[in-house]
Amino acid sequence: MPFLPYGRQHIDDEDARAVEEALRSDYLTTGPRVAQFESAVAGIAGAQYGVAVSNGTAALHCAMHALDIGPGDEVIVPPMTFAATANCVLYQGGRPVFADVCEDTLLLDVTNVRKRITSRTRAIIVVDYAGQPADYADLGALAHDHGLTLVADACHSLGGSYRGRPVGSLADMTVFSFHPVKPITSGEGGMIVTDEASLAERMRRFRNHGIDTDFRQRESSGSWEYAVVELGYNYRLTDIQCALGLSQLRKLDSFRQKREVLARYYLDLLLVRAPAVRPLFLHDDRVHGWHLFMVRIDYSGLGTDRATVFKALRARGIGVNVHYAPVHLHPLYRERLGTSEGTCPVAEAAYKELLTLPLHVGMEMRDVERVVDTLGDITCNCRRE
Ligand SMILES: *Cc1c(COP(=O)(O)O)cnc(C)c1O
DSSP states (O other): OOOBOSOOOOOOHHHHHHHHHHHTSSOSBSSHHHHHHHHHHHHHHTOSEEEEESSHHHHHHHHHHHTTOOTTOEEEEOSSSOTHHHHHHHHTTOEEEEOOBOTTTOSBOHHHHHHHOOTTEEEEEEEOGGGOOOOHHHHHHHHHHTTOEEEEEOTTTTTOEETTEETTSSSSEEEEEOOTTSSSOOSSOEEEEESOHHHHHHHHHHTBTTBOHHHHHHSOTTOOOOOBOSOOOBOOOBHHHHHHHHHHHTTHHHHHHHHHHHHHHHHHHHHHHOTTEEEOOOOTTEEOOOOOEEEEEOTGGGTOOHHHHHHHHHHTTBOOBOOOOOGGGSHHHHHHHOOOTTSSHHHHHHHHHEEEEOOOTTOOHHHHHHHHHHHHHHTGGGOOO
């Protein structure tokens, strides 16, 4: 049996041709494909501006910089995410404050967020965990009431929507990643979309060494002058990557639909063949991006543990994973912020039960059957013949 990874890119001949065209064009970077990719993603996400950067982590850094997050500032983040969601606050010298997640969805719990707001709070970064859009109506109202900026880490949910509004139009700034396992890929890549021209401008400068392009634009063409007006980085995305991203973006809908079909088949099969394996709750007012297919298993209740199940599945070619160890329990956070067990009890309890099952566009229905049957075999106590 071939190994089935938990996530994988899906590249076709059209993608390859688009990349080759870019390679043979006049611009390998800072050319026309960057702006094309930016406006295409912004269009799908229902936002005015897109700022393409080298990866999703750089996008989060740009967002925190554009908000002038700095020492003394607090930014509320969920623990059930990739570390970059919180690391970006530390890059700026700010303090990530962890708010717990909801038991059923593992999305940020608005009630818990409210409790963590202080006079130092500047922003909330919300994560569309596994691809399901978060509770944007409540989060938006809370942010508005306290004068906070709402940033969406939508690295899982490109193509999703909430009450009919696309992911990308639900927060002040929304961050995407185009890493190979994400909804679409550009190899590495990231983007921030926003309706705020001043934020977009600030982020464009930050990704290019802090060089003031307005100054350059004011100069007569052919001038060698440019001004570094603040400290920035080289976070640019190449035209080669944007060519791939543009080509992939045309397939976003069909990719998302295919993953949804696979996910719904998982849900149906698990119910009858492995009832002890519990999927996450799905709200019916949102379109799920289906980046990850997460389940919870009460391992100790079944007389086993996750390591045993994990190894047994891997040994049978099923590339399971775990997303995520709560960020506040990483040594960096324990040491820097003094976080520990008990900081976010719901996320900590969920983590002990989590398992990520394979879900990607290249899978067939029989792959889903294979995963569920293998899982049923291994956790045989929960198998109902
Ligand atoms: C992947 C991911 C990131 C980081 O994106 P990169 O492109 O890998 O830097 C940030 N947040 C979340 C939730 C992610 O899944």
